[in-house]
């Protein structure tokens with residue numbers, strides 16, 4: 001007998017959980033489509049070499065395997081590298097800037113933990129073929145609108161730019177090679193704190209004065225424009241950092257013009273983000289209610305698509321982690337909590353009356369009411385009402401000989417137990433907004 005267990009880090013989602021997940025995806029889809037994004041779906045499996053060389057240290061997390069034909073394949077790690085392939089493959093058919101969204105599972109061989117899985121679902125939105133800071137701002141606006149529509153309280157998006165972090169490393173006297181270790185340490189700032197990061201930097205061979213300077217720079221905090229001002233003062237001589245700060249200023253102007261509330265974002269020079277393909281803006285959204293990690297992340301990656309397309313195609317995008325959104329919403333009790341997909345449960349009063357109940361169920365469905373039908377009269381009404389209640393259906397309908405004679409239906413609210421007779425022609429209207 002095969003073992004009845006999941007692969008570690010991969011989960012089943014039964015009805016209630018799926019209803020919340022579907023709600024999350026529906027809201028994200030709605031926001032993306034409101035901005036005119038179009039859907040894209042790509043396979044879960046890609047050639048391994050497509051993914052290789054794009055992920056830096058994280059490459060070891062790729063699930064690789066050989067198929068029966070001896071091909072070296074991999075489960076996708078994210079939806080960004082597949083997007084890059086699609087853009088290169090269909091460039092002639094796409095109209096740039098191309099706005100696309102995508103939803104599906106990604107796979108990483110990570111050590112599972114709270115909010116960290118090996119199979120998890122991402123919802124991505126990207127703008128391909130525009131270097132405009134307005135594209136960056138639109139992506140951040142979308143994430144803000146989405147988290148607001150999902151009802152997240154008190155979230156903040158941290159914004160930074162790869163060349164601000166590069167500038168911090170250079171200003172501290174480190175060359176490019178040493179800088180990547182520094183980025184990784186800075187990225188752990190929220191987890192390790194200033195002392196933990198200092199320790200890591202010193203272990204890496206960074207001089208104590210450089211470490212002190214890096215720590216001072218990454219901790220600059222405050223109103224976005226003030227943070228940019230202060231960073232300009234300290235990094236202004238570094239041309240790439242100066243351009244990066246100018247770019248962040250333009251993104252923030254875009255956010256203001258798009259009506260994104262100022263309390264929703266911050267410039268955070270400590271934000272590095274793991275993936276190695278980012279070239280410009282990077283961002284993550286977090287909420288104090290979920291200290292384990294980011295709800296979503298993204299940034300600008302102007303060179304990744306060029307690796308496939310042979311010419312630079314500037315792109316900015318984000319990936320929501322559906323599993324994290326789901327876990328946090330469960331914990332905070334956010335979102336609607338339907339207990340069933342059905343609003344109505346039509347009972348069968350007695351053997352021989354099946355046809356009448358089936359006709360009623362058909363009428364309800366035709367009227368747009370999601371309806372479960374009992375499958376047997378056996379055991380009596382009591383058993384059927386109990387079944388309806390256990391399935392989380394709000395209303396039970398009873399159609400006995402008396403009701404049939406009067407052209408009525410008995411409508412029983414299983415939350416609280418109130419019941420009343422309703423004229424057959426009015427029953428759809430009575431149930432129309434019963435799903436909660």
Ligand code: AMP
Pocket residue numbers: 078108110115116117118119120122275294295296297298319320321322323324
């Ligand atoms: P990334 O593709 O690493 O930029 O991640 C984007 C988002 O996907 C993160 O903010 C998380 O919400 C989610 N995510 C990434 N890795 C995992 C994981 N192992 N388990 C669950 N969610 C993840």
